Amino acid sequence: MVKTEPQAKVVVQRQTPAIIATHWVHVAVIVTFIATGLSTYFGWSLFVPNTETIHIACAFLIAFVDFPVHFFVMWKEKELRYLVILKKQDFVDVWQQVLNFVGLTKSYPEHATYLPLKSEYYLGKKYCGFQKLLFYSDLGCIILFGITGFSMYYSTTFSFVANLVGGAPNLLALHLLIFYYFTATLVGHIYLSLVPANWGRLRAMVLGKGSLEVHAE
Amino acid sequence: MSRSRWLTILILAAVIVGILAYAPASARAFPQNDHGCYCHHSGIGMWVNGTDIGIVNLANVNAGATFHLQIRSVDVAATGVVPGVQVWLSNLTDNSKFQFSPTQVTDNSAQDLNSTTGTITAVYAITAPLTNGRYDIEITAQGVVFDISIGVQGGTSATSTTTTQSTSPPATPVSLYSLVQQYGPYLPLAAIVLAAIHFVRRKGWTGKSPW
Numbered sequence: 001m002v003k004t005e006p007q008a009k010v011v012v013q014r015q016t017p018a019i020i021a022t023h024w025v026h027v028a029v030i031v032t033f034i035a036t037g038l039s040t041y042f043g044w045s046l047f048v049p050n051t052e053t054i055h056i057a058c059a060f061l062i063a064f065v066d067f068p069v070h071f072f073v074m075w076k077e078k079e080l081r082y083l084v085i086l087k088k089q090d091f092v093d094v095w096q097q098v099l100n101f102v103g104l105t106k107s108y109p110e111h112a113t114y115l116p117l118k119s120e121y122y123l124g125k126k127y128c129g130f131q132k133l134l135f136y137s138d139l140g141c142i143i144l145f146g147i148t149g150f151s152m153y154y155s156t157t158f159s160f161v162a163n164l165v166g167g168a169p170n171l172l173a174l175h176l177l178i179f180y181y182f183t184a185t186l187v188g189h190i191y192l193s194l195v196p197a198n199w200g201r202l203r204a205m206v207l208g209k210g211s212l213e214v215h216a217e
Numbered sequence: 218m219s220r221s222r223w224l225t226i227l228i229l230a231a232v233i234v235g236i237l238a239y240a241p242a243s244a245r246a247f248p249q250n251d252h253g254c255y256c257h258h259s260g261i262g263m264w265v266n267g268t269d270i271g272i273v274n275l276a277n278v279n280a281g282a283t284f285h286l287q288i289r290s291v292d293v294a295a296t297g298v299v300p301g302v303q304v305w306l307s308n309l310t311d312n313s314k315f316q317f318s319p320t321q322v323t324d325n326s327a328q329d330l331n332s333t334t335g336t337i338t339a340v341y342a343i344t345a346p347l348t349n350g351r352y353d354i355e356i357t358a359q360g361v362v363f364d365i366s367i368g369v370q371g372g373t374s375a376t377s378t379t380t381t382q383s384t385s386p387p388a389t390p391v392s393l394y395s396l397v398q399q400y401g402p403y404l405p406l407a408a409i410v411l412a413a414i415h416f417v418r419r420k421g422w423t424g425k426s427p428w
Contacts, residue, residue, distance in 0.1 A: 101415055103418050169394045180401035180404040181404060183404065187408035191415075
């Protein structure tokens with residue numbers, strides 16, 4: 001749907017304090033994780049001599065604290081239902097979004113618009129199809145990230161993993177590839193968060209409340 | 218033509234020029250430039266603390282040719298030798314067939330290119346033997362043994378005493394690691410380019426909703 005007139009907006013409680021807290025704790029841990037990872041890879045003097053210790057500590061924190069708590073909070077706050085359930089329409093939406101992003105169509109699948117009378121999201125789309133797909137690919141990649149990372153660090157214990165992928169250098173290659181994947185998605189995540197149309201959602205990830213557009217019938 | 222389209226074309230042109238400029242730069246360590254060293258960005262290093270990350274396959278080097286290899290080891294836990302040194306031990310079978318210059322580099326010495334204590338970055342000039350074949354040379358860097366498999370071509374056959382040149386080109390394995398190292402950065406670069414194109418097409422920060 002393409003409209004030119006300004007859309008009505010409504011302020012809603014989009015994120016709960018628990019979601020906000022876990023999100024930003026995750027950001028802090030990931031930033032440290034990336035910084036120490038890059039520092040190790042390029043031999044920077046950042047955090048030396050504890051670079052790897054901090055990196056591995058972050059890995060443990062992400063795998064055994066950050067992620068479990070994150071998922072628990074998302075389940076408790078009924079957030080998972082907006083992300084986990086993939087519908088056929090989501091794939092159509094993703095294709096439409098890609099075409100729109102590169103300028104091949106003006107049509108754009110509506111999402112994150114609100115129905116104030118029902119106090120719910122239009123078609124239950126709190127997040128768009130792309131975010132839902134990213135949820136799964138990020139999850140897969142972070143698991144692979146952990147497996148390759150821990151297998152390199154504890155190479156004796158997990159030597160079978162190195163054998164499985166055809167040698168230790170391939171472990172490093174996969175680890176590096178996933179790093180580049182996350183760097184690319186992080187660039188997209190930050191850029192799209194800063195697009196003015198999404199400011200309400202960005203604000204909600206800080207304050208809980210943010211203005212969303214009302215679905216126009 | 219509108220200003221946004223001109224900007225889009227300009228960005229795309231800048232990206233293409235950037236990629237073209239990057240490609241030859243990234244090939245500096247390739248055979249045509251240095252007789253067969255496939256160490257992309259000269260970046261073969263040991264970043265896994267206290268562990269041997271395995272054999273790295275370098276592609277083929279011309280017999281008798283000298284190439285350069287940069288090796289960096291970072292804060293590696295010593296497990297048997299002097300921790301602050303990278304050394305090509307000459308008593309190993311294949312190591313003895315190559316010439317290394319220097320044969321060892323000590324942390325914070327004049328040949329250590331990294332001033333940080335605990336990190337050694339050194340460039341070695343390595344001269345390949347005259348006999349064709351695959352060799353496994355080994356450097357011990359801060360306690361970690363690092364194996365590098367190198368194919369030597371264009372010299373004498375290992376099974377012959379004549380000086381006949383080898384006619385069949387040996388295999389040139391390209392490791393997954395070198396592929397990721399070379400092309401991986403294009404992933405975030407692509408994301409930046411897409412964001413830039415999107416930004417220009419949307420005429421900057423308009424704040425307009427797409428629906």
